[in-house]
Amino acid sequence: MKKFNTLRALRARGAQAALAVGAMVMATAARAEGAGIDSLFDGVDLSGISAKVLAMAAVIVTIALVIKGPSIVKRIISKI
Structure with a gap:
């Protein structure tokens, strides 16, 4: 029963977890590039x-x- 409740909680928070992981990956990639989000906004002028x-x-x-x-x-x- 405990595993079922854990799986239900993970399913309920799965989208938020995916968004957090995606944001973290994007932030890490941006910091590795060095320019950050400014490079994205500079492309739009x-x-x-x-x-x-x-x-x-x-x-x-x-x-x-x-x-x-x-x-x-x-x-x-x-x-x-």
């Missing part, structure tokens, strides 16, 4: 630091919506 911060915020919000989107949509549909 964002000239100011404020534009880079806003672009990063947009990326973070998009990732959060991808993760939480289905549950939010279910909640909205259930209220209709």
Whole structure:
């Protein structure tokens, strides 16, 4: 029974774990390159630091919506 509960918990947190591992791998690769995320933003030609911060915020919000989107949509549909 304990193994079943552990597997259920792993299944429930699997997407979050995969996202964390992916972010860690990307961060490690970026640090190995030396330039980091600035090289990604320089390819888009964002000239100011404020534009880079806003672009990063947009990326973070998009990732959060991808993760939480289905549950939010279910909640909205259930209220209709």
